[in-house]
Amino acid sequence: MHLITLDPWSEKDILETVEDSLNIKKYPEKYRHAVGGKSLCLLFQKTSTRTRCAGEIGITHLGGHAHYLDWRTTNFALADLSDEMRVLSAYVDIILARFLKHADLVEAAAAATVPIINGCCDKYHPTQALGDLMTIQEHLGRLEGVKLCFIGVHNNVCNSLIAAGMKVGIEVTVVAPEVNPAAVDKALWNAAARKGLYKVLDTGSINVGSALESVIAESDIVYTDTWVDMEFFTDPAFAEERERRLKKMMPYQLNTELLNGHECKIMHCLPAHHGYEISGELVNDERSIIFEQSENRLHSMKAILLRLLAHA
Ligand code: CP
Ligand code: NVA
Numbered sequence: 477m478h479l480i481t482l483d484p485w486s487e488k489d490i491l492e493t494v495e496d497s498l499n500i501k502k503y504p505e506k507y508r509h510a511v512g513g514k515s516l517c518l519l520f521q522k523t524s525t526r527t528r529c530a531g532e533i534g535i536t537h538l539g540g541h542a543h544y545l546d547w548r549t550t551n552f553a554l555a556d557l558s559d560e561m562r563v564l565s566a567y568v569d570i571i572l573a574r575f576l577k578h579a580d581l582v583e584a585a586a587a588a589t590v591p592i593i594n595g596c597c598d599k600y601h602p603t604q605a606l607g608d609l610m611t612i613q614e615h616l617g618r619l620e621g622v623k624l625c626f627i628g629v630h631n632n633v634c635n636s637l638i639a640a641g642m643k644v645g646i647e648v649t650v651v652a653p654e655v656n657p658a659a660v661d662k663a664l665w666n667a668a669a670r671k672g673l674y675k676v677l678d679t680g681s682i683n684v685g686s687a688l689e690s691v692i693a694e695s696d697i698v699y700t701d702t703w704v705d706m707e708f709f710t711d712p713a714f715a716e717e718r719e720r721r722l723k724k725m726m727p728y729q730l731n732t733e734l735l736n737g738h739e740c741k742i743m744h745c746l747p748a749h750h751g752y753e754i755s756g757e758l759v760n761d762e763r764s765i766i767f768e769q770s771e772n773r774l775h776s777m778k779a780i781l782l783r784l785l786a787h788a
Contacts, residue, residue: 477787478585478592479780482602482639483664489783490609490643494619496779497610497772507778509539511785514569516540520595521547522574522707526746526770527595527603530777531572538778543568558587565589570785576707578658591784598632598658598705604745605636607776608699609644611769615741616696620645624697625677627688627728628753629721630655633701633745635664642668649691651677651728654721656705684727685734692738699743700730700753722752731755741765 482490500507516535518528532542547553552560557580564571565588574595575581585592594602613619624641626634630652641648648668668674679687692698703725708714730742732755742754742764750756759766 477784478588478594479602479784480581480585480592480594481600482605482636482643485643487643490606490640491619493606493776493779493783494609494613496782497607497776498614500778501610501772501775504537507538507782510778510782511535511538511540514538514540514785515567516542516570516572516781517564517568518542518544518572518574518595519547519550519552519564520545520574521576522596524574524595526773527572527574527777530603530607530773531593531595531781534774534777535781538781540569540781557583561587562589569788570781591788593780593784596632598656598707599635599661600639601632601636601745602639603773603777603780604633605640606780607773608637608743608745608769609640609646610776610779611743611765611772612646612697614768614772615765622646622697623649623695624699625649625651625691625695626699626701627651627691627730628700629703629725631659631701631705632656635659635661637699638668638674639664642671642673646673648674649677649695650674651679651688651691653679653724653728654703688728688734692735692740695740697743698730698735698738698740701745702747702749703753706747725753729753729755730758732757732761735761735763739763743769746770 518531535542561584570591572593572595575597578597578599581597624646638648677691703721704718744766748754748759
């Protein structure tokens, strides 16, 4: 059992992982030796704060050991991907991989002989979505029937929210005038739409502000993420596109004025770019559950590790 996407995970898998995450948060001592010396390798092509720390610290809390590999310091870049994955599989019990390209991750998982966790690729971010379900359950006391709107650029985080929401009955409305090309997944969107759990609010021909107001008024949770994924932030080849997006997306910024009078919870997977997709004030607003959400990545990662190791 891998966690490359949430597709093969059943509703039961997901709900049990959320329940385990909440128990681990409440009774961390009970899990001190839960993995009995198992080793996790983190293989990262991209930067990370939360996912890396959740993996490294999480496995240590469970009585295991973590080994971090920055892709660029290994011979993965020189060699056949499948060969290197077979080698790594022989050294460790589980691998948390943050790859640039989803297709490479799929190839890596096919060659690995231990469970692989997708630590965020260009298409999906499943460990984020599982942590987010834990946070939603913790703060709203339920998942089924929760209404979440994602405002921003449709990306990897948005896809995994749709995939997770579809399994547990969260209604996801996406307000995104831009879609990252790598994140296009019509099969996922159509499957969620058929269940009535995914819709897109088209702001093309109407006033953006009033469209956002009406979707926010109906939402329990308002969620946003970066308008530019991390690998493009400092890429000179993306500079022009980044400027175009920042200009186009400004009317979609979550700020105090837009959320004035609304009772919704505010979520962001972080890192946040204050003054762009969200104002700094709102990150720290009393409706924000962003920092609980980021803490929960740790508890939830432990539940994911336990589940995959138990099935290995
Ligand atoms: N939310 C998240 O995955 O953060 P990092 O990129 O810092 O891991
Ligand atoms: N969409 C963001 C998620 C970061 C956790 C990115 O890929 O950079």
